[in-house]
Amino acid sequence: MRPDRKTSPGLFCIGVALLLLAGGQIARAKSKPAPASQETGFLNRKVVIKGVTYKFQIYLPEDFRRDDRKQWPIILFLHGRGERGGEGMWQTQIGLPLQVRDHPERWPFIIVMPQCRYPNFWTDPEMLTMAIAALDQETAELHADPLRTYLTGISMGGYGAWELAKMYPRKWAAIAIAAGGPFWSYAPERWQQAATLPGEYARAVGRTPVWMFHGSEDNVVPPREAELMYTALKANGNVRLWIYQGLHHDSWARAYNEPELPKWLLAHRLNPKPEPQPATERLLIPIHPAPQKLPPAILDALVGEYRDSAGHIAATLFRQGDQLLEKDPHGEITELEAESQSSFFYPNGSVWTRLVVERDAQGRVTGLVFRDDRHEEKWERTKTVARTP
Template sequence: MNNLDFIENKKSSFGDGSTFRGCAGNERRRGGLFSSFSQTIPSALVCVSQIIKKTVLVIFLMAYALLSFSQTFTPKTFKGKEGNLPYQILLPENFSESENYPVVLFLHGAGERGSNNEKQLVHGSTLFLNEENRNNYPAIVIFPQCPKEDYWANVDIQYGPLGRQFEFLEEGEPTVAMSLVLQLMDSIASRKFVNNEQIYIGGLSMGGMGTFEFLARRPDLFAAAFPICGGGNPNSVKKYAGKVDLWIFHGAKDDVVFPHHSVDMALALQKTGATPRFTLYREANHNSWDRAFAEPELLSWLFSQTKRNQK
C-alpha cells in the first residue's frame, strides 16, 4: 500500500532481650533495659536524620518540578458558551506578538480527563518541551482537558467479552468538550501572532478519535493531523481528504482500541485519492504513543505541512 509503513520493534519493641530493627533494617539484640536504651537512642537519631534528609530531598524535587513547570506550560481557563474549559498553553521561547507562530492542538486520552488542569500533560508534553524541539520548531502548543463525564468524540462504546466496541457517529451535535475546544481554537486563530496556514491537531486514544472528528467538523482549520491509536467513521473522511495531511499511528497488539479502526480510516482516505502516512507498530499495544512520539521525523513532517501546499 502506498505510503503505509509497517514497522517492527525497531517492627519494634524495647523490652529486655527484644529485637530492634533500625532504619537500615539491621537487627540488634539487647541484654537489658539500659543497654536497650543506649543502643536505641543512636539508632533513633540515625532514623530521624534519614527521614529529614529524604523529606528535604522530596521538597527540593517538588519545588524544582514546580519551578520548571511554571517556566513552560501555563494553566489557563477558556470561558465558552457552554461553560469553562481548562487548558495548558506553551509559548515559544522569546515569544513576540510581532511574530507569526504555528499552533499545535493536542487531545489527551480518556484516562487524563478531569478538572485539575494538569493531568492532560502526562503524555506528549515532553515532546514539545524538549529544548532542541523548541529551538527548531517554535510554536504555540495547547493541551485542553476534557471533563470526566465528557468525551472528545461522538462515539457509542459497548463493553463485551471481546473488549470495547466503538461505534463512531457520522452526524450529530458535537460534545460539549468538543464545542468548547473549537471555540478556543477560533479564539486562538484570530490572534495576529498565529500563522493560520500552520494549525495542527493530534491526539491519542480518545484524543485520536477526537482528532478525526475535529477534522471532519473543521477541515479548513487544520493543515495536518497525527491521530494515535484512535479511530473514526470512515464515511467522514471525504470532508477532509485532500485538504489535510495525516500521519496515522497504531499498535498492532492494541487490545483497547483495536488497530482496525485506524486501518479503516487510512484505507478510506486512500480510496479518495489521498495519501496518508500510516505506521503500524508490530509489537506495540495501546501505548503506541510512546513509539509515535519517538519518531525522528514526526515534528519535521508536521511543521513542514501548510494549507498552501495541500492538494
C-alpha cells in the first residue's frame, strides 16, 4: 500500500495566499474596461423618441477617429418610398449610400441615414422629428461640424428634404435634392397651390445654396416640380438645376455619381462672411455626348482582337459600313459611338463607360483601355480582323 502524503500547514497557507492573490489580479483584469474598438463604415444606430425606438444607419469614413476631436462635415440623407421599414437598413441600398460604397474617397463625410416607417411618409411630422433627432444625436456624439451640416434626399426623401429645409432654414450649409419637390404624389391637392407654394419654400430657404437634379422623363415626380422651385429660388437665392435628358425617375444614381457634388457641398459653410450674392444655373445634361462620325480609315485602324492582361480575349472590334461594333467573349455584339478619335462610348450603356484608344509614337493602335466610374482594364491589340460587310 502507498503511504499517505502529508502537507505542511505552512506550505498550505502560502498556497492559499498565492491563489487568492492570483484570483484578485484576474478579477481586476476582467473588470478593467477594454479599449473601445475603432469602428468605421456603415454602422447600426438607434434613436428613441417618446418611448419608440427607431433603427437607422450612419456612415463613418475610414480615417474617422473618435479620440482626435476633429469636426467632420455631416450629411442627413432621406431615402425614397421603396426603402421604408423598421429594420433600419434598406435605406443603405440606394442613392447616396450606394455611391459611397463605390467611391468612398469622394465622400469624406459622416452620413446619417434614418429610415421612414411604413406606411408613413417623410412629410409626416413624426418622421421629420425622428430624422432631425437622429441627426442631432449623431452630431453631438461624433462631434460633427454644425457649420458644415448638409441635407439631401431622393424622391419621397426629396419631399421630406424640402420640408426640413423650410422648417430648419438656418441648419443647412447646402441642400441637394434629386427627383423631389413640394407637390407630394400622395397629396395631389397641393397642386392647387402651384402659384404660391414654391414661393413659401423659397422665402424660408433664402440664400442657402440648393442643387436640384431631375430626369426630363420623370413620370413619378414631374420635372415641373423642380422647374417651379428653380423659378421661385432664382429671384434672390443660390440655385442650380440639372435636368438629365432622357432619364426617368432614377436621376439620383447619376446625381450622386457627379464628382463635383461632394466638392460643391464642402465649398459651403453655414453663415459665410461675406454672404454670397444670388447665383443661378440651369443645365440640360445629355445622357451621352453627341457622337462624331469618323472616316472609315480611322475605324479600320481600330479593327482587331484585344486581350486582357491574362491573355484572354476581352473584345473584338469590327466595322459594318460606317459603324464600329464590339463583340465580347460571349458573342454579344454592342454598338460603339465616337466621342473623339481616341474615345468611344456605348450609346445603350452606362454614361460613365469609355473605350480609350492607345497608340504608339508612330500613331499605330496598340490597345484599348476600358474605363468606367469604378475601375479600368487595359486590353492589348493582338491581331486585325476582316471588316464585316
